Amino acid sequence: MEVALFDYHLPPEAIAQYPIEPRDASKLMILDRRDGTVEHKQFRDLLEELQRGDVLVLNRSRVLPARLYGQKAGTDVAVEMVLLTPQGNDCWDVLVRPGRRLKPGSTIIFADGRLHADVIGTTAFGGRRVKLRYAGDLAPLLDEIGQMPLPPYIVQALPPEQAERYQTVYARERGSAAAPTAGLHFTPELLEALAARGVEITSVLLHVGLGTFRPVQAERIDEHVMHAEFYQIEADAAERINRARQEGRRVIAVGTTVTRTLETVASQHSGKIIAASGWTDIFIYPGYTFQAIDGLITNFHLPKSTLLMLISALAGREAVLNAYQQAIAADYRFFSFGDAMFIR
Template sequence: MRVADFSFELPDELIARHPMADRTASRLLTLDGNTGELGHKIFKDLIDFLNPNDLMIFNNTKVIPARMYGQKSTGGKVEVLVERVVDEHRVLAHVRSSKSPKEGATLILEGKAEATMVARHGELFELEFKGEQTVLNILDDIGHMPLPPYIDRPDTEEDKARYQTVYNEKPGAVAAPTAGLHFDEVLLEKIKEKGIQTQFITLHVGAGTFQPVRVDSVDEHVMHSEYIEVSQEVVDAIKKTKANGGRVIAVGTTSVRSLESAAKASEGELQPLYGDTDIFIYPGYEFQVVDAMITNFHLPESTLIMLVSAFAGQDHIINAYKTAVNEQYRFFSYGDAMFITKQDK
């Protein structure tokens, strides 16, 4: 299977660089995984596709202001993007500079914080911050929201609220679980009123989610790892839903990957899972848990377009994406959404 098989032409003007004024005003492209039938709706119409015995799984991660600018003590400019918070004073981070900092080098960030490069782990640098302030407090004070590379503009105050779900709870992500950006409190209340159950998992989205696939053959790609939490409460709710004939609807590919990781770790019998996952889902994968998903439009040749192709059929997804381009849908993190039902094998 070739990576190039997951390509499509996307005009630059269809990349959404700013959020809609109203979260639920985004468009919603519906796709039946079995028939390939498409429908054109508004996101707030999602409620019409949900049944009272369904269970929706959301990712409650919180995006941290993970990007900082500064200089080395020798004067050279640096850009730091935190990938993972290790403890209260240490992070693993991507560091961009003309020359990579060496062990013991001091970085002065935003003129306010100092960090020492204590070790290198492959492409990531381990940085230790000086002083009593915790890493999360420092980032809240001086960090910038880590907008994706394709949103090629400086971050603004608006992004602090809008590149974040309304139900965020656990800090740790450096990219938003973007399917969740379309939900507001009013829609969540309507979902509750309809009798639809909701549960939350945690997957701290890493910057690796934007890394291009650099191999020609899909099965040669090595996935980055991310931290997930799938609780016993979530497991119990899923088992009850399945027993009652309801559907498990994952909000976003992060929820899909978390649930399928929990099933895979225990060889198909869903169990709680706290730890890292590097699950790579592409056509041929057999889904254990998820019956339908809500997701944004993904980059050409990305691991996420491979995931949705595995879920609804590659031909159906490529056709849906071509239709979305023709119909001028908005793409990527601040763009429009899809509601997809699983293709029966």
């Protein structure tokens, strides 16, 4: 299957540059995957769309302030570095610019020498492996000197007082290099109302890394290789999901990261979810048979992206692209800070 089949034209003004307030005031498109019909609502109307007994699965990963600006030691070369994946012993896989100037043996200096990154190798995806040197604890240092790693299509950084707007309200465990953006629309009040309605709410963990947002550069889908990301499912979540499926109740994933986590485990255990952790490089595109989810809440994704391919596997490519054209015509806001879609 050609990657070009998942292309579409998006006017630049449709790319959301800032988060809407309140969170649940964003638009919500309902896409029925049985017949491709579309409805237009607000995200807070999800309260009427979900049913008693549905299991809503969240990704509780928290975004690191992973974008750092420094200088190559001994030069005046400015460096941008994004922490992606910890490899143990203060070693990280990172993205760097300008990469061609940062070969193994180079050192990057941040925050007037409070943090050093020694380049010790390259990665399979064009990044670098670095070993960090610092005094004290890394987490508070990153909170002080790091910035939220917003995608490049968002042209202005969030001011510090709005940094939490790039976190879900239920984010807990730090480790993501980008937000699981489908969850940005939820408020504590909406989650409480859903629980009061009888919706079961549980969570899994997937630390968003290069696999989620790396562009597809191949011409054919089956030539693209996903980068592995860490996931974890706890026993309580597995039990809730399995019981719902046994009883014919719906499992609704909040985001493609939850979908990939659940489908990774289900595909390895004959459709059953078990308590597990590990690394997933699952790539879901049309032709895939879903085993773990019945519905998906998601944002609107970039042309030719693996995320657009995933939702096309669930709802059908033509139905998805038709829905996207309707969203453009109806002035929906696209990408990370944009509006949402519920595929049911």
